[in-house]
Structures are given as structure tokens and as C-alpha cells.
Ligand SMILES: Nc1ncnc2c1ncn2[C@@H]1O[C@H](COP(=O)(O)OP(=O)(O)OP(=O)(O)O)[C@@H](O)[C@H]1O
């Protein structure tokens with residue numbers, strides 16, 4: 001088990017956002033997390049990457065409890081998140097953004113190689129290499145955010161709504177790339193509104209409702225689950 | 237022709253780009269000439285020939301200051317430039333709003349004063365010191381103490397996001413001033429500390445270099461500024477500098493990239509404070525006398541204005557800003573002399589002081605507002621920051 005979340009709770013001030021979440025991600029998997037707006041999906045991501053401290057429970061990565069470890073040190077252990085709402089550095093060029101992604105690494109030859117790989121995955125970024133991140137289109141920023149997260153060579157890649165605000169064509173592309181990244185050896189935990197795509201791509205998935213996990217199963221199972229169909233796939 | 241090439245050509249007109257396009261030896265030569273001119277600046281024969289001819293009237297408008305000693309004004313510009321360079325690291329690079337930056341200047345100045353003055357209470361009352369220390373020895377201590385106070389202030393506040401830092405730093409500067417004013421214990425209140433030590437060195441004829449004459453102090457501060465510029469440039473281009481940019485642009489994202497944000501914010505704060513303390517120790521070395529009246533809140537605001545006016549995040553901007561906030565009022569005063577601007581007007585039986593010196597905050601307020609409207613990135617902006625600013629404006633007021 002690469003990641004194991006054991007009964008975590010998390011509070012924003014006095015509001016409790018997570019009520020005892022447990023989930024796990026095995027090495028080599030793509031795991032999807034679906035749920036309505038405000039269910040707590042991003043909050044789980046923040047808890048894993050360390051942007052927010054959990055109130056109780058444990059987060060084990062490769063067997064080590066990292067719930068008290070600083071966010072930047074979790075990156076060093078191999079967890080990297082592409083945040084919701086992209087979070088590209090607006091004043092840095094595309095290339096500088098990617099270099100920031102590799103901030104914790106010092107193997108410059110391998111970094112250059114990985115940058116070529118990202119440009120291979122996202123040729124659009126290569127065209128825009130010198131352009132400032134803040135002036136990219138929404139879709140391009142999303143590509144940059146995913147590419148930048150890859151630059152850290154994470155063992156576990158956290159993607160928070162990578163398809164947000166993208167045209168259907170591009171969504172297809174992004175998911176194809178996620179599958180590709182996964183096949184190249186990166187484990188992926190994926191938050192998605194686009195349940196159809198997410199469930200059909202994921203090995204396993206969890207359904208989240210108001211801070212609780214209410215269902216889990218393989219992607220295919222959940223895709224055919226009547227309740228999930230009604231709530232998240234827009235089919236009665 | 238594509239719009240891109242048109243844009244490129246327009247950029248070429250920009251002075252900075254033209255400078256960048258020059259071959260390297262030419263660039264270095266130009267810099268050397270410029271620096272030599274800077275060292276010559278307080279030479280009377282030199283600066284008296286600088287100025288503009290007045291188109292209509294007779295004669296010419298001097299660039300030097302008639303109201304006060306040119307070298308003195310330049311020295312004052314110098315330590316403000318240092319202050320602006322220090323605040324630029326904090327505000328311009330790391331994006332941290334420090335409203336009490338002059339507090340570090342005060343720490344530096346008081347440290348030097350306490351250790352170098354024979355009338356310091358450390359010697360006369362507490363017997364902590366046998367005799368006054370030489371100025372040069374106290375400068376590193378002043379820097380270290382300023383840095384330490386920066387770390388002590390930053391430690392609890394830099395973990396928090398938001399405006400806490402602005403409030404705490406504002407309080408810090410005021411506390412130093414008020415304690416200095418009201419405490420007889422060591423800083424000696426308004427009576428202050430006299431006979432502060434000067435930098436070392438004698439002319440060949442045995443006369444001390446650093447006494448009442450301002451010119452050597454100007455040379456000293458100019459040399460220090462050049463050193464600090466090299467230091468900051470190297471920092472800005474290092475991993476530390478990249479981390480600062482990331483923190484300033486998006487702190488969460490920076491953390492997700494593995495940047496230890498707290499550590500680097502603390503570094504920015506400490507380095508800025510150290511430069512502020514250095515500036516204070518240089519000033520004290522010249523001032524002879526240090527008391528609390530020097531450290532009013534206005535000075536912190538003036539330094540902040542310097543950085544914003546010049547362009548946060550840009551070394552050139554900090555220098556230009558620091559220079560302008562001191563030089564401009566002094567120069568306006570001499571312009572006032574040339575045109576016969578009155579220093580006072582009488583309305584009824586109230587005398588109103590209208591000398592450019594006392595109006596300088598009015599003038600700066602107006603100038604700042606104008607600059608912030610038409611050139612929010614400052615007079616000599618950092619390009620990256622200009623892009624960030626555009627990005628933020630997009631969020632505030634979407635175009636279309
Ligand atoms: N900084 C915060 N302060 C207070 N409450 C917060 C904060 N961030 C999130 N919340 C609350 O926590 C709950 C979960 O939020 P979260 O962002 O995890 O939802 P989400 O599942 O990612 O939703 P979406 O699909 O809209 O992105 C929401 O009720 C939200 O209002």
C-alpha cells in the first residue's frame with residue numbers, strides 16, 4: 001500500500017470538513033474520488049499534501065505516518081499535487097513554472113529530460129515555452145499545472161479536478177495523458193466532477209458525501225451502480 | 237508584419253533593452269564610467285555644471301541642491317537607498333508587507349551609538365564596557381542584532397498568512413521609538429547619546445577622513461551600496477531567489493513544489509533587516525548624535541514609498557525610489573530658491589509653512605497616487621512583477 005489514510009478528521013476553524021475518512025491507494029493504481037461540491041474532496045487532497053493539518057487520524061505513506069510532516073518535506077518523500085484552480089505562477093514563464101516543479105531536485109540532466117517528456121505530453125506548452133503563466137488560457141494553465149506536478153517525479157500524483165473548465169476534446173486528452181502517466185509508473189489519486197471519465201479510467205474509486213466516504217469499489221462497479229448513476233452521472 | 241515583431245521593435249526603444257543589447261565589454265565600460273561619475277558627484281566643479289537651461293528666462297536650473305550641502309544630501313540619499321534595497325528584499329522579492337522597516341535602522345543606529353560613545357551608559361553607569369569600541373567593530377554587531385530582531389519578529393508572524401505581519405512590524409518600529417523616547421535606562425530618552433564614533437581612517441596629512449565633511453561618508457555609503465547590490469543580485473538569481481518569487485506569486489503552490497516557505501520568508505526578513513541595520517550603523521557613524529526623534533513613523537512610510545515608487549522587486553527601482561524620496565524635496569527647495577518660492581505664506585494672521593521640504597509628504601502623496609494610477613508597477617519595474625500585477629488586475633476587474 002502506497003498511501004493509507006486512517007480515520008482522519010479535519011476542521012476549518014469550528015467547521016468540521018472531514019468526519020473520519022479512511023481510504024487507501026495501492027502502488028500503480030489510478031484511484032478516483034468523486035462527490036458533490038463541498039463534499040470535502042479538495043480538503044482530503046490538502047490533508048495529504050500537507051497544506052492543511054488533520055485534527056486526528058493518520059496518513060501513512062510507504063508505511064510512515066506523515067500527518068505531522070511539513071508540506072515541503074512530503075514533496076521530498078514523493079507526493080506532489082496539482083492544486084485545484086491550477087495555481088500556476090503567473091509571472092513565471094512556462095519553462096520557469098516547470099523548473100519550479102523540479103525545485104526539490106538537483107539532477108539537472110534528468111530534469112532536462114523530464115521537461116522534454118512534459119513537452120512531449122503537452123506539445124502546446126512547448127509552443128508557449130517563454131510565455132508568462134498568467135497569460136495562458138485556462139486549458140493551457142491546466143496542462144501546465146499537471147506538467148509541473150510531474151516535474152517533481154512524484155511517486156504519488158494528486159490531481160484536483162484536472163478537467164475543470166476544459167473543452168470536451170481537451171478533457172479526453174487530459175485523461176488519456178493521465179492514463180499514460182500511470183502506465184509509465186506513477187500512482188495517481190484523482191478528484192473529479194467528471195465522474196463518467198474518472199470512473200471509466202480509474203482502477204478503484206471512492207464516493208464522498210459531506211465529509212464521509214459512502215461508497216467504494218472498482219471504477220467499473222461504481223459506473224454501473226444505480227445510486228451513483230443517479231447522483232453523479234446524470235442518468236435516472 | 238505580425239504584431240509580435242511590432243511589439244518587439246517597440247521594446248527596442250526601451251533604454252534597458254538597448255543597454256542589454258550592447259556587447260559585454262561596452263556594457264562593463266559604461267557601468268565603470270557611470271560609477272566613476274557617481275564617486276565624483278559631490279565634487280563642486282563637477283556638479284555645478286549639471287543642470288537644465290531654463291527655456292524662457294535667463295540662466296539655468298541647477299541639479300544640485302542650493303538649500304543644503306550637496307554631499308550631505310547625497311549621503312542621505314545613500315542610506316535611504318540602502319533602506320530601500322533592504323525593504324525591496326522583504327516586500328519586492330518575498331512579497332511581505334513590512335510597515336516598520338525603519339525599526340531595524342533604529343536597532344543598527346542605537347547599537348553603534350551605545351558601543352562607540354564614551355558617554356554611553358554602558359560605560360558610565362553599568363561598566364559593561366571598559367572604553368568605547370571602534371566604529372568598525374560595532375557594525376557587524378549592529379547588523380547581527382538587526383537580523384536577530386528580524387528573526388524574533390518574523391518567527392511568530394511569518395507562519396500566519398495575511399496582514400498580521402504588517403501590524404506587528406508597524407508596532408515594532410513604534411515600540412522602539414517610544415521606548416527610546418521614554419526610557420532613561422539605557423537609550424537616554426530625548427537627550428540621546430552624543431559623541432558617537434566615526435569610521436576609521438586618516439588622510440596622508442594625519443587628519444581623520446571621517447569627520448564633519450560629508451563627502452567621505454558619501455563615498456563610503458556608495459561603496460557599501462555597490463557591495464549590497466552584488467549580494468542581492470546573486471541571491472535573487474539563486475535557488476533562494478526563485479523560492480521568493482514562487483512564495484510571492486502563490487504561497488500554496490510554492491509549498492506544493494516543496495519550497496520550505498516559512499524558512500525562506502524568514503530569510504528574506506532577516507536579510508532585509510540586516511541591510512536596514514547596516515544603513516542605521518552608517519548613519520550613526522556620521523550623525524554624532526542619536527536620539528529617538530530620528531525614528532518617527534514617517535521614515536518607515538518614506539522607505540515604503542521609495543520601494544513602491546521605484547518599482548517593487550527591482551534593484552534599479554529601489555535605488556531610484558530611495559534617491560528620489562530624499563533628493564526631490566531638497567531639489568525642489570533649490571528650485572524654490574531660483575524662482576523665489578516663499579517658504580511661508582500668511583493667511584490672516586496664520587503663517588503657513590509652504591517650503592517644499594515641509595510639503596514633501598504632500599508632494600509624495602500626490603506623486604505616488606499619480607504613479608500608482610498610470611504606472612502601478614513603479615517607475616523602474618521588475619518585468620515579472622509587472623506581469624503578476626496584470627494577472628491580479630484581471631481577477632479584480634475582468635476585461636470585456
Ligand atoms: N478555508 C476554508 N475555510 C472554511 N471552510 C472551508 C475552507 N475550505 C473549504 N471549506 C469548507 O469545507 C467543505 C469541503 O470543501 P472542499 O473544498 O473540500 O470541497 P470539494 O469537495 O473540493 O468541492 P468542489 O467540488 O466544489 O471543489 C465545504 O463545505 C467548504 O465550504
Ligand SMILES: [Mg+2]
Nearest residue numbers: 041042043084
Ligand atoms: Mg474541490
